[in-house]
Amino acid sequence: MSASRTKFYLDKKNAKVMGVCAGIADYTGVDITWVRVGTVLLAFATSGWVVLAYFITGWVASSQPAGLYEDADDAKFWQGVRTNTRRSTAEVRSAFRDIDRRLADIEMMYTSRNSRLADEIDSLR
DSSP: OOOTTTTTBBBBTSSSSHHHHHHHHHHOOOOOHHHHHHHHHHHHHHTTTHHHHHHHHHHOBBBTTTTTSSSHHHHHHHHHHHHHHHHHHHHHHHHHHHEEEEEHHHHHHSSSSOHHHHHHHHHOO
């Protein structure tokens, strides 16, 4: 896939105006309702500067490519990667360590002098 899954995109599929709030919600993993409420509150608190920033972001940012995520689990995974890359790499490293340990156990079982296992392998031949 040529599109970057860690980049901010406008989410036109869930958009109300331009898709900026939906894009922020997709990028951060926060519920879209809370992002919209926060945007409205910030618009009042900053005397409208957030509205200007909203429209500039909607004009500058690119739309989310079709098929960026395969399913909801894929979207959740990439949201986690964007929010905490260190945790994501630690999870991958841990998964590889677990796989390596299991393969070492299988290799140890296969290469050991286990006569019962050798008999079972010979019976399968």
